[in-house]
Amino acid sequence: MRNLMIIMSTFALISCQAVHVDQPISGTQGSNNVLASFVVENLGDGIYVHHGAHLDIDEGYQGDICNLSFVVGSKGVAVIDTGGSLKVGQQLREAIRKVTPLPVLYVINTHVHPDHIYGNAAFLADAPQFIGHDKLANAMETRREQYQKLNARLLHEDAIGSELVKPTMVVKDKLTLDLGDRNLELTAHPVAHTNTDVSIMENKAGTLFAGDLLFIERTPVVESDIKGLITELEELKNSPAKQVVPGHGPVTKQWLAAINNAQHYLNTLLTDVRVSIKKGQSMESAMDTAAATEKDKWRLFEVANRRNVNTIYPALEWE
Numbered sequence: 585m586r587n588l589m590i591i592m593s594t595f596a597l598i599s600c601q602a603v604h605v606d607q608p609i610s611g612t613q614g615s616n617n618v619l620a621s622f623v624v625e626n627l628g629d630g631i632y633v634h635h636g637a638h639l640d641i642d643e644g645y646q647g648d649i650c651n652l653s654f655v656v657g658s659k660g661v662a663v664i665d666t667g668g669s670l671k672v673g674q675q676l677r678e679a680i681r682k683v684t685p686l687p688v689l690y691v692i693n694t695h696v697h698p699d700h701i702y703g704n705a706a707f708l709a710d711a712p713q714f715i716g717h718d719k720l721a722n723a724m725e726t727r728r729e730q731y732q733k734l735n736a737r738l739l740h741e742d743a744i745g746s747e748l749v750k751p752t753m754v755v756k757d758k759l760t761l762d763l764g765d766r767n768l769e770l771t772a773h774p775v776a777h778t779n780t781d782v783s784i785m786e787n788k789a790g791t792l793f794a795g796d797l798l799f800i801e802r803t804p805v806v807e808s809d810i811k812g813l814i815t816e817l818e819e820l821k822n823s824p825a826k827q828v829v830p831g832h833g834p835v836t837k838q839w840l841a842a843i844n845n846a847q848h849y850l851n852t853l854l855t856d857v858r859v860s861i862k863k864g865q866s867m868e869s870a871m872d873t874a875a876a877t878e879k880d881k882w883r884l885f886e887v888a889n890r891r892n893v894n895t896i897y898p899a900l901e902w903e
């Protein structure tokens with residue numbers, strides 16, 4: 585009975601509070617009272633999300649800039665993205681351990697970008713299935729050197745131990761994972777944000793984890809195919825979701841509006857870059873003008889929008 589009460593009171597605490605894991609900021613000398621708090625939002629129904637900061641990879645990147653989620657089912661836990669470093673992955677793992685003693689069965693990577701995958705190593709001891717797009721292992725391998733350099737340059741000592749962990753199970757089209765009281769249905773998408781995008785539909789609370797197909801607040805990023813990204817966002821509108829966790833930004837129940845906002849930015853960008861090319865304007869000048877009408881709607885617009893133009897202009901030149 586006593587055990588039950590302890591469990592119940594712990595559960596009550598978890599139900600109404602965010603989970604915090606406090607860790608000393610690395611490199612801080614002397615005082616131990618400077619703590620970086622790793623906060624996890626409890627969405628209810630066994631669904632938790634940690635929101636990274638809206639920082640650009642070139643400005644102040646500390647390995648913790650995207651959404652990291654976990655779903656606690658009756659059989660065990662599925663983790664969705666693990667952060668940009670071993671340290672962030674360890675913080676996420678500690679947060680999971682504060683919520684449940686159940687085993688971590690699955691670690692899912694929504695795509696290959698370094699802010700989403702380098703915490704995988706923190707879960708090796710749990711021996712989960714590491715799951716990703718059919719093309720993820722290859723994409724990790726071809727980017728290994730570039731990402732290692734980036735991590736060393738930006739994460740300093742946190743780059744140590746932040747190793748690539750490749751999928752042990754892949755999604756080619758659809759894959760269903762059984763967590764006991766619920767399923768996760770994974771979809772491997774055609775080329776869009778990257779060539780390795782996976783979204784996850786959780787069927788108990790009705791939660792769609794969109795990965796970086798969807799950005800909210802922060803400027804959407806196109807690395808691979810802007811037209812593919814617009815199409816895949818259209819596909820996501822068929823989801824039975826009650827709430828959506830984007831790759832970056834807040835969780836929302838108004839997710840159709842959020843998808844429309846992202847598509848509006850992408851369509852504006854696509855149209856404006858096409859017009860620039862038609863007028864014979866250089867890529868540099870397109871960077872200054874394309875999608876300028878969207879500028880005030882998005883965070884980190886200057887840097888992300890210029891990068892997007894840099895990605896899509898050369899591809900659209902050959903349309």
Ligand SMILES: [Zn+2]
Pocket residue numbers: 695697777796805831
């Ligand atoms: Zn990404």
